[in-house]
Amino acid sequence: MVTPSHPPQGKVHLELRLSEVITDNGGVCHKLATRLFHILVLSHSCLFLSSTNGAKEDQVKRNPNAPDGGQVFYFEITRPLSYTKRQFDVEEEDVDKLALRVDLWNASNLKFGDEFLGGVRVPLKVLSQEGVHDAWDNSGKSVKADELGSLRLNIVYTEDHVFPSVCYSDLTDLLLQSAQMEPVSASAAHILGEVCREKQEAAVPLVRLFLQYGKIVPDPNTIFRGNSLTSKCIDETMKLAGMHYLQVTLKPIIDEICTEHKPCEIDPVKLKESENLETNRENLRQYVDRIFHVITTSGVRCPTVMCDIFFSLRESAATRFQAVSSFIFLRFFAPAILSPNLFQLRPHHPDACTSRTLTLISKTIQTLGSLAKSKSGNFKESYMAAFYDYFNEQKYADAVKNFLDLISSSGRWDQKSIETPIMLKEGFMIKRAQGRKRFGMKNFKKRWFRLTNHEFTYHKTKGEGALCRIPIENILAVERLEEESFKMKNMFQVIQPERALYIQANNCVEARDWIDILTKVSQCNRKRLSTYHPSAYLSGQWLCCKQAIDSAPGCSPCTGGLPANIQLDIDGDRETERIYSLFSTYMSKLVKMQEACGSKSVYDGPEQEEYSSFVIDDPQESYKILKQIVSAVQKLEQQHAQYKREKFRKTKYGSQKDRSDWCRRDRVFGQDRTRAVLSESRGIGSEFIMWRHTEKWSCSLISLLLLAPLCHAHHFLPQNSASQFLTRHRRANALFEESRKGNLERECIEELCSKEEAREIFENIPETVAIIISSNLSCMIYKQEYFYPKYTDIDECNDVGFIAGCKQGCQNTLGSFHCFCYSGYYQEDVINCIDVDECKLDKCDGLCVNTVGSYSCHCDGRERLKLAEDRRSCEKIPECLELYDHKYGEILYLGEQFTGQPMILLHFKFSENKNNRFAAEFDFRTFDPEGVILYAESFEESWFMLGLRNGRIEVQFKNQHSVKVTSGGKAINDGQWHVISVEEQENSITVKISKEAVMSISNPGNLFMPVNGKLQAKLYIAGLPNRTNSFIKQINPRLDGCIRGWNLMNQGAHRVKEYIQGKESKHCFVYVEKGSFFSGAGAAQFNIDYNVEGQWKVDLVMSIRPSSSTGVVFALVTNDSVPLSVSVLTQEPDEAYLQVFLDNAPVAKLESRMLCYSEPLEVKLHVSAHDLHVSADSSNVTFIDTNTLRQALDKLNATMQQPVQTYIGGLPAYYHGCMEIRVNQRLLDFDDAVSKHNSIHSHSCPPVSPPDSTSYH
DSSP states (O other), rough: OOOSSSOOOEEEEEEEEEEEETTTTTTTEEEEEEEEEEEEEEEEEEEEHHHHHHHHHEEOOOOSSSSSSSSSEEEEEOOOOOOOOOOOOOOGGGGGGGGGEEEEEESSSSGGGGGGEEEEEEEEOOOOTTTTTEEEEOOOOOOTOOOOOOOOOOOOOOOOOOOOGGGGHHHHHHGGGGGGGGSGGGGGHHHHHHHHHSSHHHHHHHHEEEEEETTSOOGGGGOOOOTHHHHHHHHHHHHHHHHHHHHHHHHHHHHHHHHOOOOOOOOTTTOOTTHHHHHHHHHHHHHHHHHHHHTTGGGGGGGGGHHHHHHHHHHSSSSSHHHIIIIIIIIIIHHHHHHHGTTTTTSOOHHHHHHHHHHHHHHHHHHHHHHSSGGGGSSHHHHHHHHHHGGOOHHHHHHHHHHHHTTTOOGGGGGGGOOOOOEEEEEEEEEEEESSOOOOOOEEEEEEEESSSSEEEESTTTTTEEEEEEEEOOOEEEEOOOOTTOOOSSSSEEESSSEEEEESSHHHHHHHHHHHHHHHHTTTTOOOOSEEEESOOOEEEETTOOOOTTTOOEEEOOOOOOGGGOOOOOHHHHHHHHHHHHHHHHHHHHHHHHHOOOOOOHSSOOOOOGGSSSSSOOHHHHHHHHHHHHHHHHHHHHHHHHHHHHHHHHHTTTOOOHHHHHHHHTTTOOHHHHHHHHHHHHHHHHHHHHHHHHHHHHHHHHHHHHHHHHHHHHSOHHHHHHHHTTSSSOOOOTTGGGGGGGOHHHHHHOOOOHHHHHHHHHOOOOHHHIIIIIIISSSSSEEEEEEEEEEOOOOOOTGGGOOOOOOSEEETTEEEEEOOTTEEEEOSSSEEEOOGHHHHHHHGGGGGEEEEEEEEEEEEEEGGGGEEETTEEEEEEOBBSSOOEEEEEEEEEOOOOOOOSEEEEEEEEEESSSTOOOOOEEEEEEEEEEEEEEEESSSOOOOEEEEEEEEEEEEEEEEESSSEEEESSOOOSSOEEEEEEEOSSSSEEEETTTTTTEEEEOOSSOOOOOOOOOOEEEEEEESTTTTOOOOSSOOOOOEEEEEEEEETTOOHHHHHHHTTTTTGGGEEEESEEEEEEEESOEEEEOOOOEEEEEEEEEEEEEEEESSSEEEEEEEETTTTTTEEEEEEEEEEEEEEEEEEEEETEEEEEEEETTTTTTOOEEEHHHHHHHHHEEEETTEEEOOHOOOOHHHHHHHHHHHHHOOEEESSSSSOOOOOEEEEETTTTHHHHHHHHSEEEETTTEEEEOOOSSSSSSSGO
């Protein structure tokens, strides 16, 4: 034990190494690699007396559980914002602030009780000039007396501006829909957990919001799969809802333990001289027994929301009790016992003796609740294993099982999931007959009542069958019954949907017990009543409220709710504001997650590393929710911006009012201050909305004042016509006018033809709007002799003046019109159409992409799936030729990154001497004629590049004296292994191939200049850094090749091996042949101009060796169409053929016995505006009829007049196999593609079988 009198003693063997690595985005970060070799602990439990001088000595004891074997840990070292130098040097930093701390702990069976042994602090200034530190560090160094230590504080200030509830409706609705969202990974709650760095900051407002709106439901699907937000949310829920539960369950016994101070130490090593071990064990056993009893008998008091969660956990967990036990014991009761002050069970942290007692109790309770088969074996301490034997009885396991079953069975509508009912209470009581009206029949009878967690039953006598069964979910309330109802005391009623069961207990105590336990077990029922009748329904009326209807709502509030002192005080708007702040803070991650959804929807290749951190099951649904979240956050940002502008506009600096307001605010503290600020924020928001309403009313009033004279001027009749109406009986504004059917003459001649009056005639809104707004006419009346109006039907579909406004189809009818929608849409209202999302209707077996008015299905080519003929389902792609595509973990593949960025970055630092010069040696194999093998750079723009051009070695370098480019030697891109070495000598650079010098370049001065007495260099393997633009001759950095047996800067190969170990994408094929390999996961894109002197042609010469009998070899794409494609297809399992398509219509088919064969097949295709020709060896070509081909070529000719894109190896079905292709006499180099999937090998392909010769390996 670490105490001031017994400081920690021991040693730790550490190796520290500073290195630089390339991040996913191509940047460079600095990492400290720490290797932990050995730990030696000087154990005080193993002290012995020396026979020479009688003094105590420490014995070195090796801990068998201590980490050993050279485990490596990596720590990222970030630069300060003020650090502007290009190179990062630790020794130039403030080394007092950079240190490595190693803490040693003795692991305990309970995670809250681990014992601290000691620690080591190693400042980074111990790193030598080579950046390596390897030594034993002593953890027993005592602290100097004059050192007072240091205290680090993390202070977080949070300011929330809470607006009216209407401002948060969009975001709140998205969050509350999370429980019903399918899949769960597309829900707003899951997305919040994905983007937040700390799950706790997301869990707190999320759980409080769900509790406020009652959205924590017992549905196993609401468990956030694969997200640590789950445990945080459950912890926060238990902390909020279970605080009162802990108070009534544990607080009395915890108070007693903290007050009595009984000794309970059972570790013989820590036992004091005045204490007795057996007495301490008995004290501890009594405490554990009592706490265990109060916990296991408190099931009916467990809050409903916690029971709902535990029910979901039990339904989701593979093991029945493991998940529930882990949360209720390990994360709820055990922490509360261990640290009662954190759960408001004690005002202060307990003293050391009491804390030790609580630790031992917590360990035992946690183990009892785990239901482990071999419980004593779970303790590493022998004294705990011996103490646990007291509880190694079946009754404790049964009690735990009953308790867990009770608290996890709140979903009682699924009773089949609970095997054995749990008896809660039983006994004799008197019940009144339900609904009995026969005269002379005895209404009150003694019955045996029985309550389980399934149902409430009564029997004639104990042991007989049930006369009546009431399922727990049918109990709507349990309340006392007034004595005046039947002139009987101690009565209560169990209210059911149809009637109430009236019961009389033997005494008031028994009545209270039955009411309490029935209320507890029925609290989770969703249809619980909020009101009830305290008296019985007799003689046709309720005695309490005198209502005659037996189903009338209650007249008194139910008493079965939570006590007032534990009602949760939650402001839903403030919690939504907190969540908005989190989304706003991590907006960049939301945008990145949107990009990930888009990438997953349209890209079938391997998952990109930058998006691998997100859990996305349904990209389309996730993208939809993300878009709504971003929209809701942006709206709230506008509210905040408007609030700040209003506040700035209204603020008058130096005014007396402002000073008094600030004085008033300064006097508000604690909860009152929070309410004051909240009220202030809401007030400002309300004022802003009222201002908007006022402005809108003013605009409306002005509009009415302007329209009034115009309407009168247009609709008033001339004087001679008006006089004629005065002699008639007016029908307008007459009695019962509104009850009559709309009349054109009455509404539009005798009255002003307003929108309301016209609506009574046309009886539909679109036509009314068209008439009133578009024409400014009353009713399109052509009067003859004033008294005989003529009516003309309006063609709302075609008349420009009276357009119907249909978004799609329109059908004119007599006096009206009808809007309809095209296929793929549904009608939202009279005129609008909305796209049907066929993907929500499960139209596709694989990935579904919804488009406007239609949809498309896709299958994952990486899983070797293709789209079936029905264009909806997926089926396996037959494999017709198996390749020998074995890889070796110690051969580095150089062509993984199509971007041309380096595969590996190594940082070297040496002291300046003549032996420390640039040197590299490795085995190299490639068919690629051009690319960068390695690139090195140092300070002062000194750099060195080793690459290939036309298959020959090329060297370019620059230092302070010269800039040179040299190439020489024979071509080595023959697919054989060659030993290449580069060595910097006194005044030259020598390059050797297979130990034979092929070039020697004179070099005045060193290649890399020392800085501050050190030689520093960065070595990039395969590729160039983004900032490189100073080459003498530009070179394509992409290189399809392999390296093995490397020795860089005379330091061997271990650093490269550590980097590629376990990363299969960086491993190289053991054997390769010349060609380009397509893995079936992606395609390559080229921009090729097929027009020559006003005429276009497509001449293809393809050497193909497909491995799967399905895939697109060549395709031309423009906009959303594929005018020309060549594909490998299959009809029978053993039959494959090549087919040519023009605009998705087959025009030619080539059947060849060599299509799926170990040797490649050469296929030629010629297409022009006038003809199409396909030929191949050992093949039979079939064309469609001439007329159809002529029409297809005419359509292709029109398409080829505009730019097209060329795709090789895909779109939509990816090609799997080897290929070489010439397009218009040009051999395509896939390193020159506009884009290429990383799985495509540009110049190498695995063979069908390993070659006889070992020269490949």
